[in-house]
Amino acid sequence: MTYQETLAYLYNSAPLFQHIGKAAYKEGLENTLALDEYFGHPHKKFRSIHVAGTNGKGSCSHTLAAILQSAGYRVGLYTSPHLVDFRERIRINGIPVSQDFVIDFVEKHRSFFEPLHPSFFELTTAMAFHYFACQQVDVAVIEVGLGGRLDCTNIIHPDLCLITNISFDHVQFLGNTLEKIAGEKAGIIKPSVPIVIGETTPETKSVFQHKAAEVNAPIIFAEEEHLLTDIFQDEDGKYTYQTSSLKDLKGELGGFCQKKNTNTLLSAIHQLEKLNYHISETDIRNGFAHVCELTGLMGRWQKLSEHPTVICDTGHNVGGIQYIVKQLSCQKYKQLRIVIGMVNDKDITGVLAMLPKNAIYYFTQASVQRALPADKVKELAIP
Known part of the structure; x- marks a missing residue:
């Protein structure tokens, strides 16, 4: 093999x-x-x-x-x-x-x-x-x-x-x-x-x-x-x-x-x-x-690039997202863009309710059965 x-x-x-x-x-x-x-x-x-x-x-x-x-x-x-x-x-x-x-x-x-x-x-x-x-x-x-x-x-x-x-x-x-x-x-x-x-x-x-x-x-x-x-x-x-x-x-x-x-x-x-x-x-x-x-740790408020500033974080529940949102509130930026995907067994509405409203969102999904479809995440985020 x-x-x-x-x-x-x-x-x-x-x-x-x-x-x-x-x-x-x-x-x-x-x-x-x-x-x-x-x-x-x-x-x-x-x-x-x-x-x-x-x-x-x-x-x-x-x-x-x-x-x-x-x-x-x-x-x-x-x-x-x-x-x-x-x-x-x-x-x-x-x-x-x-x-x-x-x-x-x-x-x-x-x-x-x-x-x-x-x-x-x-x-x-x-x-x-x-x-x-x-x-x-x-x-x-x-x-x-x-x-x-x-x-x-x-x-x-x-x-x-x-x-x-x-x-x-x-x-x-x-x-x-x-x-x-x-x-x-x-x-x-x-x-x-x-x-x-x-x-x-x-x-x-x-x-x-x-x-x-x-x-x-x-x-x-x-x-x-x-x-x-x-x-x-x-x-x-x-x-x-x-x-x-x-x-x-x-x-x-x-x-x-x-x-x-x-x-x-x-x-x-x-x-x-x-x-x-x-x-x-x-x-x-x-x-x-x-x-x-x-x-080899990755994905903990990890800066992927400087120009533009791109941050990656693996937070995936309300307890983790609250820290990400708090951290974002301390950042300086002209336009905030958030790429987000979820799985189907998390508190999705709880997470989405915490995210900042002044951002452009890109909804995505992982290539796994457990992933929530991107259009469903969008639907829940924008009722």
């Missing part, structure tokens, strides 16, 4: 949530546990950090990986979805898994996993854990795919758990209240494993406290530590994060959402230091300043 043939096999034989939505979701960990046993429990062969949350978990996962890389660790990074190439999902020190490994994984092991009929995410999680074990990473940063409690990444026993925030997304799976969603995310909290919570609401804080107490997990609320005081953009386009402990940090990621993310990350790093991770101030500064270069 060629690499493209292998990808076609994966996309066509394993249900892919990003393409078809709910039909690809498999509740329960039976397949994950079967795959884990078949590969010899690879997740037990490396240390790990588990990251969940509605928004910000991608930025936090990549930045943690960048900081750990800067500290000299061999770091696995498993995130989803990918933007351009499947191999973005599985990286070691920023380098994507090789095409040959992906091909060999399918060719050598399909006779075992085909009878299981695993989902795409179940299969790629097994691939990632197997790859990290084969490559002998020191630590892997593992991003939850959906929810937490029943997510197939939730077989790991990490050194640290991190939940960025809770807002409404994937309500058809996780529940239609913040308490229910928080309950699913809190499913990653493990006995005696420290858990850092980035943001809370009155509805979610007690959920986390109850779960942590139930399993005797130390719980840290990052927003109560006030480690970050402000964020602003410099003339060179970089961002300065004003912190209480490290003075000014230069960051590569922009947008108001990074204020919350950075505070969460600083709290997480403090916990890792308590767990005997050797991370210097220089490592922290380098990780924040070069996260995209070190890990």
Whole structure:
């Protein structure tokens, strides 16, 4: 099989949530546990950090990986979805898994996993854990795919758990209240494993406290530590994060959402230091300043060009869009043009209601079954 043939096999034989939505979701960990046993429990062969949350978990996962890389660790990074190439999902020190490994994984092991009929995410999680074990990473940063409690990444026993925030997304799976969603995310909290919570609401804080107490997990609320005081953009386009402990940090990621993310990350790093991770101030500064270069992160208030200014952002729910709109309100421009596409299981009217009215809109759609047709997005936007 060629690499493209292998990808076609994966996309066509394993249900892919990003393409078809709910039909690809498999509740329960039976397949994950079967795959884990078949590969010899690879997740037990490396240390790990588990990251969940509605928004910000991608930025936090990549930045943690960048900081750990800067500290000299061999770091696995498993995130989803990918933007351009499947191999973005599985990286070691920023380098994507090789095409040959992906091909060999399918060719050598399909006779075992085909009878299981695993989902795409179940299969790629097994691939990632197997790859990290084969490559002998020191630590892997593992991003939850959906929810937490029943997510197939939730077989790991990490050194640290991190939940960025809770807002409404994937309500058809996780529940239609913040308490229910928080309950699913809190499913990653493990006995005696420290858990850092980035943001809370009155509805979610007690959920986390109850779960942590139930399993005797130390719980840290990052927003109560006030480690970050402000964020602003410099003339060179970089961002300065004003912190209480490290003075000014230069960051590569922009947008108001990074204020919350950075505070969460600083709290997480403090916990890792308590767990005997050797991370210097220089490592922290380098990780924040070069996260995209070190890990390949894309799509977070990413400037694609200067003349004209073109910004790309992957925000896709009300919680994410509110930060994009706030950021747009601070930009100077003669004419704002917005290219937007949606999928059919999001709060479409909620997102559209937040977008600025003083823009020219171009409605588009992704080449996946789950995409909402562009003309339908336009119809909802212009009733």
